[in-house]
Amino acid sequence: MRLDFLFQWGTAFGKEYFWGELLATLILVSYLLLLFLIFMYGVMQFRLAIAYRKSKKEEKKGAVVDPNYFPKVTVQIPLFNEMYVAQRAIENIALLDYPKDKLQIQILDDSTDETKDIVAATVAKIRSEKEIDIIHIHRVNRVGFKAGALDDAMDACKGEFIAIFDVDFLPHADFLKQTISHFKDDKVGVVQTRWGHLNKHYSLLTELQAFGLNAHFSVEQVGRNVQGHYINFNGTGGVWRKSCIEDAGGWQHDTLTEDLDLSYRAQVKGWEFVYLEDVVAPAELPITMSALKSQQHRWMKGGAECFVKNNALLRKTEGLERSHRVHGLFHLFNSSVFVVLLLLSLLSLPLMTIKESFSHFDWVFDVSAIFISSTLFLFYYYWVSYRDKSEQFLPSFLRFTVRFVQFLTVSAGLSVNNSIAVIEGYMGIKSSFVRTPKFNVALKNEFKGNKYDKKKMSFPMFLEFFLFILFGLSTVYHIYTETYAILPFHVMLTLGYGAVFFYGFSELKRR
Structure with a gap:
């Protein structure tokens, strides 16, 4: 959309060009800063993917399962x-x-x-x-x-050890035998396993959740673990050494992600975490948009609360390796990427007007093109998790590309819901622990409703609808004026905000 009025408000002062250029400069500086943060996020995920691939090429160590070890x-x-x-x-x-x-x-x-x-x-x-x-x-x-x-x-x-499972998890009978032996090393405080998905094929929504979670539970967790960086207990599907919990200060409930909080307090004190990618704990994915938003809100807000609580611990604790501090801070900052994405999308609206009005800023657009590589970094990060080498490369790659675009689109659409959560976390706004409704269904014809899944028109939904209209009009404008530089981004935002809003709105009608 053309937003020329933003650059003409200075006429009241008789200095239209000066005020317009100043505003354009502020927008461009902010936009470049946000692009840089996205770029750094992409670089960090790319590094994890490289570490993951390297770990897979190295010879695997033999199993440490001891059939006679039963604490x-x-x-x-x-x-x-x-x-x-x-x-x-x-x-x-x-x-x-x-x-x-x-x-x-x-x-x-x-x-x-x-x-x-x-x-x-x-x-x-x-x-x-x-x-x-x-x-x-x-x-x-x-x-x-x-x-x-x-x-x-x-x-x-x-x-002596405590295994924790959320109520939707169905661990296999040999779970403890596959995990407990790792605690024979007295330095190990936690053994975390990979989440499986009982209802991955329920809908496109569950497919996309599995797509994102699989990358975290393979590339990210393994990538951090093999480099000795801090990982997190994921709240379930893992085992704690009781003395580790006590030594780290115990379970505390001043954040919504008590698992992430305790994980960092324990690792800073020197406890080691073991991640087992090959041991799977199957669980249920949220099947409604309202349930997914509730889960995402808790995770994102809790992540921000943990950053506020623990960033000083990472920065100031003596004896920590610099790489652990950097990776740890980025890890705790991860949820903030949704705020960056939301602000980036809003600041992208006046870019074409700035480009047309101030030609001496053209170099900024040339530089910003470099940051497109962050999308390629993320592409590789998710591809490493997705690829099945038993399948032919080309069909698998094409399916992945479609899924990756779908995932980015819906993730962009969730940026309103998640940004509100992150901002609340940074501002110290407290809220109750709203657990994710469980459904006990694997197929759509099994779903008979759920009294815990509260559906109502919310403030984030109004914002999602507004942004759907806003970026839809911007898309039409770019097509009409043949200004295509920012068009793909705005198409993605239009589809993302529209998908999240209409998916949630359709659930209201089915109550």
Whole structure:
């Protein structure tokens, strides 16, 4: 869209050109700074992809599984109002192949609805039939939410090690045997495994989530781990050494991502984390846009809160390697990329007007073209995760390219929801822990509704619709005036904001 009025408001002062040039300079400087941040994000992800590829080429070490190593383990399932999946999760965890005298199971239940009765009945049945040490710990308040439940249960943990699973996770029977042996090294504080997806093929929305998560759980986690950089416990699908939790200060609930927070406090104190890409813990992906937004809001806000809380710890703790500090700060800053993307999209609107009005700024546009390489870095990062070498290269590459464009488009559309979350995190605005609704469905014809999945017209949805219209008009303008430099970006934004808004709006109609 032409935004000439932005550069003509100075006429009231009789200095139109001066004020217009000043405003154009401020916009261009801000735009270049944001492009640089995106570029650095792309570089960091590219470096992780290189490290991941290098690790795959090196000879793999033999398995460290010791069939005779059976320390005492406590398994925890924290939950809150999960009537659709609670029984399934508890029955599955009771199938763990581990000596009964070495296993304790805690169901940490904060539920206020019929879920608590389902949990109580299921626990009683399993305890009676399988003679497993399983207990139902029901809190009458949600102080600290998930972190509070985990912290409150620490004194009742009999295990030297604590495995944690969210209620939608269905670990395989040999999970503990595949992970516990790594703790024979006394320096290891956490063993984290890769998330699998029970309902990946439910819809395009779940396919795109799997696409993004797979890159994190392969390239990013492995890439950091093999270089000795800090990784994070992902809140579930992993095992903690109890003494590591205590040494790092315990579970704290001043952020929405208590897992990321504790991970950094533990690693700064010298504890090592082991990541097992080949051990998979299957879980359920959100199947509605409202559920996905709720999850993303919590993750992004929590990430920003952890940056505020822990960046000084990384910068000032003596003895840390510089590379650990840099990678750690970028890791904690990751959620902020959505704010950068949103601001970048808004500042892109007046670019063509600036280019036409101030020809001496042409060099800026030539320089900014360099930063397009950040997209190529991300392309490679996701390709490394996606590629299946058992398939023919060309068909696989074409499918990946389509999926990559779809993923970037929807990610751009989520930038409003996620930016609000990040800004709230930086501003210290506190909110409750809104857990992601679980559905216990793998196919669309199985979905019968979910009382926990609250759908309503929200402020972010209004903004998404407004931006859909704004960038749609800008796209039409660029086509009409044959100014194509920024057109692909604005087409992507139009489709992204439109897809996220109309997907969510269609759910309102299906309530």
